[in-house]
Amino acid sequence: MARRPTTFDPFNAVAEPRRRKILNLLMRGERSVNGVARMLHFKQPQVSKHLRVLKQVGLVRVRGAGKQRMYRLNGKGLKPMHDWVSSFERFWNESFDRLADYLKELQSEEKPHGPKE
Amino acid sequence: MARRPTTFDPFNAVAEPRRRKILNLLMRGERSVNGVARMLHFKQPQVSKHLRVLKQVGLVRVRGAGKQRMYRLNGKGLKPMHDWVSSFERFWNESFDRLADYLKELQSEEKPHGPKE
DNA sequence: TTGACATATTCCCATATCAGCATATGATTC
DNA sequence: GAATCATATGCTGATATGGGAATATGTCAA
Numbered sequence: 001m002a003r004r005p006t007t008f009d010p011f012n013a014v015a016e017p018r019r020r021k022i023l024n025l026l027m028r029g030e031r032s033v034n035g036v037a038r039m040l041h042f043k044q045p046q047v048s049k050h051l052r053v054l055k056q057v058g059l060v061r062v063r064g065a066g067k068q069r070m071y072r073l074n075g076k077g078l079k080p081m082h083d084w085v086s087s088f089e090r091f092w093n094e095s096f097d098r099l100a101d102y103l104k105e106l107q108s109e110e111k112p113h114g115p116k117e
Numbered sequence: 118m119a120r121r122p123t124t125f126d127p128f129n130a131v132a133e134p135r136r137r138k139i140l141n142l143l144m145r146g147e148r149s150v151n152g153v154a155r156m157l158h159f160k161q162p163q164v165s166k167h168l169r170v171l172k173q174v175g176l177v178r179v180r181g182a183g184k185q186r187m188y189r190l191n192g193k194g195l196k197p198m199h200d201w202v203s204s205f206e207r208f209w210n211e212s213f214d215r216l217a218d219y220l221k222e223l224q225s226e227e228k229p230h231g232p233k234e
Numbered sequence: 235t236t237g238a239c240a241t242a243t244t245c246c247c248a249t250a251t252c253a254g255c256a257t258a259t260g261a262t263t264c
Numbered sequence: 265g266a267a268t269c270a271t272a273t274g275c276t277g278a279t280a281t282g283g284g285a286a287t288a289t290g291t292c293a294a
Contacts, residue, residue, distance in 0.1 A: 033271055044271070067271080092192055166283090236293100263266100
């Protein structure tokens with residue numbers, strides 16, 4: 001197997017820095033393809049391609065407006081990522097001893113196979 | 118240019134589902150390579166490879182313990198990702214009109230090139 | 235040193251990427 | 265329909281992946 005396609009899920013789609021930039025831009029409102037291209041100094045074909053990936057994983061939506069196609073953010077698509085990353089929040093937020101407590105909790109809930117290794 | 122290497126940053130490293138599983142497991146405490154392999158039903162060489170990637174992007178740390186190498190999570194490495202994703206939080210959290218207000222704010226701060234498109 | 239266990243590395247292969255460029259498709263207006 | 269603007273797609277080339285299997289390296293113990 002090779003690497004998962006970028007269209008596999010938002011995690012893969014968003015691994016590409018330019019696509020993150022595009023999403024950042026779209027936070028401020030919908031844009032046409034050329035609009036994105038001009039704002040970010042990307043070339044039109046690449047913008048189209050990146051937007052296609054983002055659309056496939058549900059991170060943007062499109063709307064036809066005359067000759068143009070207006071792309072807008074679909075922020076909800078990032079919620080699963082947010083949920084996953086947030087589960088690690090305590091590892092940089094809480095004080096060390098509270099973290100230790102938490103880990104103790106977790107370990108007392110062991111279940112698969114044998115405990116530890 | 119090809120796709121960014123998985124070792125380019127945490128975003129890329131974490132795009133691989135198995136690596137996320139490994140991090141999830143390490144949340145519960147440090148593990149040896151074989152420990153990870155057994156818990157997740159992966160094969161040892163792949164675990165070593167994935168852990169290598171995770172180490173290179175700073176998401177795990179290692180410690181030698183006899184024949185074993187104990188890997189532990191370095192949660193802080195995920196903070197940049199968390200920060201980025203969190204900036205989209207409002208798009209699924211807040212009520213629609215508050216969001217609208219927020220967007221209005223953003224747009225009145227326009228700056229690069231010409232406004233809109 | 236030798237043996238045994240734990241981990242890391244190497245090679246192969248099918249697959250996918252992304253940029254750049256050219257070109258095709260779409261939509262609008264004349 | 266033809267010209268035009270906007271967007272999408274196709275192709276190439278350089279690069280990287282990730283699993284599998286084999287093997288190398290490391291570490292300890294007798």
